[in-house]
Amino acid sequence: xxxxxxxxxxxxxxxxxxxxxxxxxxxxxxxxxxxxxxxxxxxxxxxxxxxxxxxxxxxxxxxxxxxxxxxxxxxxxxxxxxxxxxxxxxxxxxxxxxxxxxxxxxxxxxxxxxxxxxxxxxxxxxxxxxxxxxxxxxxxxxxxxxxxxxxxxxxxxxxxxxxxxxxxxxxxxxxxxxxxxxxxxxxxxxxxxxxxxxxxxxxxxxxxxxxxxxxxxxxxxxxxxxxxxxxxxxxxxxxxxxxxxxxxxxxxxxxxxxxxxxxxxxxxxxxxxxxxxxxxxxxxx
Amino acid sequence: xxxxxxxxxxxxxxxxxxxxxxxxxxxxxxxxxxxxxxxxxxxxxxxxxxxxxxxxxxxxxxxxxxxxxxxxxxxxxxxxxxxxxxxxxxxxxxxxxxxxxxxxxxxxxxxxxxxxxxxxxxxxxxxxxxxxxxxxxxxxxxxxxxxxxxxxxxxxxxxxxxxxxxxxxxxxxxxxxxxxxxxxxxxxxxxxxxxxxxxxxxxxxxxxxxxxxxxxxxxxxxxxxxxxxxxxxxxxxxxxxxxxxxxxxxxxxxxxxxxxxxxxxxxxxxxxxxxxxxx
Numbered sequence: 001x002x003x004x005x006x007x008x009x010x011x012x013x014x015x016x017x018x019x020x021x022x023x024x025x026x027x028x029x030x031x032x033x034x035x036x037x038x039x040x041x042x043x044x045x046x047x048x049x050x051x052x053x054x055x056x057x058x059x060x061x062x063x064x065x066x067x068x069x070x071x072x073x074x075x076x077x078x079x080x081x082x083x084x085x086x087x088x089x090x091x092x093x094x095x096x097x098x099x100x101x102x103x104x105x106x107x108x109x110x111x112x113x114x115x116x117x118x119x120x121x122x123x124x125x126x127x128x129x130x131x132x133x134x135x136x137x138x139x140x141x142x143x144x145x146x147x148x149x150x151x152x153x154x155x156x157x158x159x160x161x162x163x164x165x166x167x168x169x170x171x172x173x174x175x176x177x178x179x180x181x182x183x184x185x186x187x188x189x190x191x192x193x194x195x196x197x198x199x200x201x202x203x204x205x206x207x208x209x210x211x212x213x214x215x216x217x218x219x220x221x222x223x224x225x226x227x228x229x230x231x232x233x234x235x236x237x238x239x240x241x242x243x244x245x246x247x248x249x250x251x252x253x254x255x256x257x258x259x260x261x262x263x264x265x266x267x268x269x270x271x272x273x274x275x276x277x278x279x280x281x282x283x284x285x
Numbered sequence: 286x287x288x289x290x291x292x293x294x295x296x297x298x299x300x301x302x303x304x305x306x307x308x309x310x311x312x313x314x315x316x317x318x319x320x321x322x323x324x325x326x327x328x329x330x331x332x333x334x335x336x337x338x339x340x341x342x343x344x345x346x347x348x349x350x351x352x353x354x355x356x357x358x359x360x361x362x363x364x365x366x367x368x369x370x371x372x373x374x375x376x377x378x379x380x381x382x383x384x385x386x387x388x389x390x391x392x393x394x395x396x397x398x399x400x401x402x403x404x405x406x407x408x409x410x411x412x413x414x415x416x417x418x419x420x421x422x423x424x425x426x427x428x429x430x431x432x433x434x435x436x437x438x439x440x441x442x443x444x445x446x447x448x449x450x451x452x453x454x455x456x457x458x459x460x461x462x463x464x465x466x467x468x469x470x471x472x473x474x475x476x477x478x479x480x481x482x483x484x485x486x487x488x489x490x491x492x493x494x495x496x497x498x499x500x501x502x503x504x505x506x507x508x509x510x511x512x513x514x515x516x517x518x519x520x521x522x523x524x525x526x527x528x529x530x531x532x533x534x535x536x537x538x539x540x541x542x543x544x545x546x547x548x549x550x551x552x553x554x555x556x557x558x559x560x561x562x563x564x
Binding site: 017037105112115133222262 | 293306313316362393409433461496501522540545
């Protein structure tokens with residue numbers, strides 16, 4: 001195929017693409033996207049828009065709703081911070097310190113992507129319940145994980161970890177060792193080199209991983225509801241409250257909570273995107 | 286190569302490695318071990334009885350059925366979308382790519398909710414569906430739709446960057462030599478992206494079979510009819526049938542491990558023919 005003269009290819013390309021199927025594939029893509037994603041999401045927004053101001057205020061003024069939103073976003077934030085720290089550590093160890101079985105451990109990090117959330121949920125609950133392997137050890141220390149907000153955070157850590165490791169790892173692999181050598185030869189110790197040279201290099205990817213883990217944890221349902229205990233106002237997450245409202249045929253309530261969640265999540269992702277853009281522009285590349 | 290100046294002291298290396306491995310053992314390995322331990326807590330017989338229970342088989346069957354419908358549809362979509370996006374230039378391309386990835390940032394519960402608002406009795410199309418005696422929500426079509434939604438981006442997201450990287454020259458050459466569009470697609474494009482396609486299909490399938498939140502909202506939890514394996518796990522668990530719940534869960538855990546192994550094998554042997562290795 002490489003024997004075709006280049007001039008021929010250039011000509012065909014300038015004359016407009018010879019590749020067929022643009023109308024068919026784009027048409028199908030847009031139709032399928034509209035039917036599966038855009039129209040149903042529009043139905044949600046339309047429903048939210050058709051709710052009266054009083055209905056909105058009733059939902060927003062409900063302490064149970066506020067505390068569920070608070071737990072979903074606050075818990076997700078705490079879990080994302082934990083994941084940023086330990087995800088960076090795991091990525092660092094996997095990239096820098098050779099040990100037997102490293103490749104297998106590296107592959108195993110993706111487990112939360114592959115394991116169904118309900119399975120993770122009941123497994124974590126079995127571990128952290130007062131009579132579970134870990135719960136039994138924590139009970140004498142006065143630490144309760146299962147059926148408390150702490151359990152919510154544990155499940156969110158589980159689900160978010162690979163996002164940080166997978167975004168930071170490739171960047172860490174590309175960090176120029178010569179820069180570290182230069183820092184060392186200028187008198188920096190390893191800790192200084194880490195904070196002044198390595199961390200700034202991986203910071204954007206760490207922020208991306210952090211925001212992906214955060215976004216995932218905010219909406220997480222399956223792995224959380226078993227371990228959470230779901231006490232209204234205490235350990236009830238926002239997605240569960242949506243389900244509860246639906247079961248009570250309170251479609252407006254469910255829609256309003258869902259719309260608020262989507263709005264906050266998208267704003268967060270947008271801010272992170274803008275931050276990255278601003279940073280890239282400032283760094284000139 | 287690392288030199289003395291960039292190498293950390295042995296104590297630091299060991300300490301950090303121990304903390305990292307300890308964290309992974311605590312948060313990833315232990316839950317997996319717990320699933321198997323609980324499933325076999327009362328021995329093989331109890332395990333086997335739980336799996337051959339009269340509600341377990343329909344759940345397994347429905348899970349397979351949903352995946353068999355949802356995954357191929359998303360394959361066709363992924364191929365069409367990546368062909369349009371990678372082989373042609375048009376305005377609004379980056380917006381289209383963002384919209385394709387949109388389902389990843391929507392909570393699973395909300396992914397189910399939107400179909401209830403669309404097709405439920407209170408929904409926009411609900412009255413019309415009821416008039417024609419059609420059922421989408423609390424029936425299999427709703428489960429399939431919600432599953433398609435949550436697995437929507439997997440194949441496309443794998444293929445778009447891969448096809449963009451491979452460019453258009455090979456297709457243009459084939460077409461110039463007289464092959465028609467379909468032939469070019471089957472003989473040139475598809476072989477070029479086969480490993481990336483398989484990679485996307487693996488992840489798509491794992492999520493399709495394991496989805497819980499979205500499916501839970503639209504299913505109605507009718508035993509033997511609209512119960513998938515993950516939903517069956519929940520029902521058994523809430524009935525305190527822990528051996529049963531963990532036995533069904535162990536099947537899903539094995540599916541996860543097989544997916545992980547296959548995905549890793551692809552990454553090791555065909556890394557050059559994949560683009561996105563992260564998520």
